[in-house]
Amino acid sequence: MNEKYFKVLTLISISTFIFFSCEEDTEAADTEVPTPIITSISPVEGYPGEEVTITGENFNANAALNLVEIDSNGVSLASVTPTEGTATSLKFTRPNVSGVGVSISANLKVRNVEDPDEKVSDSVSITLLPIFDIITVAGLPKTKGGLAFDADGNLYARGQDPAEVYKITPDGTESYFGQTHWGEGEMHFGADGYLYAAVVWGDYGIVRIPPSGGDYEPYMPADTDVDNPFDFDFDSDGNMYIGTANGTIYHRSANADTATLIKSYGKWGSPMRYYDGDLYWYTKNDTVASAGGTNGLWKAPVPAEGDTISPASSTQILSSDDYNPSGLAIDGMGNTYLMDGWNADTTVTTSQLVRVTPIGTVESVYTLPTENPNKAVWHDNKLYVAAGNQGNQIYVIYLGPDYATGAVPQ
Structure with missing residues (x-):
């Protein structure tokens, strides 16, 4: 009887180990997201309300899980959710941000908000043309x-x-x-x-x-x-x-x-x-x-x-x-x-x-x-x-x- 008990306990332990190992592997697969990469922006210059296309790699295929962030000299100017997108292309509308009489040189990056670490691309330069x-x-x-x-x-x-x-x-x-x-x-x-x-x-x-x-x-x-x-x-x-x-x-x-x-x-x-x-x-x-x-x-x-x-x-x-x-x-x-x-x-x-x-x-x-x-x-x-x-x-x-x-x- 002791021998049978030992065999049952061993099987339970092995099953438990396999179960938890699979669960850990599943969690890792769900959260592992590559860092977005921007290769180009078109057009680089533009006015508020105009559409912009970002081309690159590793974007979230769900457009709503990307965030386009624009800043100048470390000051955040706007955060915009793309209107449409794929893993290699995103489109967004330039926000209503404009200088008066001067163009604004700004930085743009893409953040993947699905990842708990929210992986962010390197910044690229854009220009916000003045409405006035x-x-x-x-x-x-x-x-x-x-x-x-x-x-x-x-x-x-x-x-x-x-x-x-x-x-x-x-x-x-x-x-x-x-x-x-x-x-x-x-x-x-x-x-x-x-x-x-x-x-x-x-x-x-x-x-x-x-x-x-x-x-x-x-x-x-x-x-x-x-x-x-x-x-x-x-x-x-x-x-x-x-x-x-x-x-x-x-x-x-x-x-x-x-x-x-x-x-x-x-x-x-x-x-x-x-x-x-x-x-x-x-x-x-x-x-x-x-x-x-x-x-x-x-x-x-x-x-x-x-x-x-x-x-x-x-x-x-x-x-x-x-x-x-x-x-x-x-x-x-x-x-x-x-x-x-x-x-x-x-x-x-x-x-x-x-x-x-x-x-x-x-x-x-x-x-x-x-x-x-x-x-x-x-x-x-x-x-x-x-x-x-x-x-x-x-x-x-x-x-x-x-x-x-x-x-x-x-």
């Missing part, structure tokens, strides 16, 4: 004479007096380009490569600078064509639409030498823009509502040859006496930005940049460091705003492909 940037035009005392972009992405800024034009390349290099007479009005490039500019006062009308730069040449003198041209714009066929300081609008065909009046009513100081087959204008200071309604933002289809714009053919997008814009800009989704330097009574300045959606909703976009935003242009998902009388700066606001109001510096 400032371009200073050293050659100008003021940036009040309009902004324009050429086909290569170079920015052109004009002063008021002197009305010199400076060219700023995408890498920030500034050079003198040419000049016009008295820079108070818009500028646009034509399909012929000339830089066209409106000169509100005097008999100069609209002038143009050759593609090579230099002094301006006459194009549409005010004493023979359109008096006091303030705003103008081109459509894709090269037709020109001219808004005057008193609110009327003219049309000059790409194949004609003269301009035709297509909107005969208006009030002094009415900025204008062309967008997607429609003409936009802002009626202000109009106590008798000569526009057929109230002050505010209007639009009308470009009339057929021989027809004109009337109150009946126009649509009022926004009815308001609260704004007094000196310029308009329209983005790729049809939102209209008001360069509103003064409130309605013209005695109180404002720094608030607002936009009006196509259905007339007013949205606050950004508080500018100027009380007189003057002219603006939309280019490559950014709004470029001239500081106007406040100095020689151009403010650049990145709003992204969806133009969300949430994309502002934190």
Whole structure:
């Protein structure tokens, strides 16, 4: 009997040893996770809200068990869970972290949170581009004479007096380009490569600078064509639409030498823009509502040859006496930005940049460091705003492909 007892006890001991050995092996297999390795990031530079792809090895195949950590000089800026991923690739959205006027050099690493030790990759460098940037035009005392972009992405800024034009390349290099007479009005490039500019006062009308730069040449003198041209714009066929300081609008065909009046009513100081087959204008200071309604933002289809714009053919997008814009800009989704330097009574300045959606909703976009935003242009998902009388700066606001109001510096 003792011999049988000994055999049973031995079997129990062996079974227990095997059981615990297997349990220890199972635990080791569940928790052993390799350290993540980052081989590349694309793109390295970017703005908040943009998608980034991290390529490498040993990422957790469950995207939610990875954590993307971003820091600068040892200070944590953000921790982001990837939106999707595999063992070799992760995608995440850049967080709403941005400098003001400067890019932030930061470090990025990937942490595997499934591992109790939370194994972390080595850091790689990334750059967080600024939502709000400032371009200073050293050659100008003021940036009040309009902004324009050429086909290569170079920015052109004009002063008021002197009305010199400076060219700023995408890498920030500034050079003198040419000049016009008295820079108070818009500028646009034509399909012929000339830089066209409106000169509100005097008999100069609209002038143009050759593609090579230099002094301006006459194009549409005010004493023979359109008096006091303030705003103008081109459509894709090269037709020109001219808004005057008193609110009327003219049309000059790409194949004609003269301009035709297509909107005969208006009030002094009415900025204008062309967008997607429609003409936009802002009626202000109009106590008798000569526009057929109230002050505010209007639009009308470009009339057929021989027809004109009337109150009946126009649509009022926004009815308001609260704004007094000196310029308009329209983005790729049809939102209209008001360069509103003064409130309605013209005695109180404002720094608030607002936009009006196509259905007339007013949205606050950004508080500018100027009380007189003057002219603006939309280019490559950014709004470029001239500081106007406040100095020689151009403010650049990145709003992204969806133009969300949430994309502002934190």
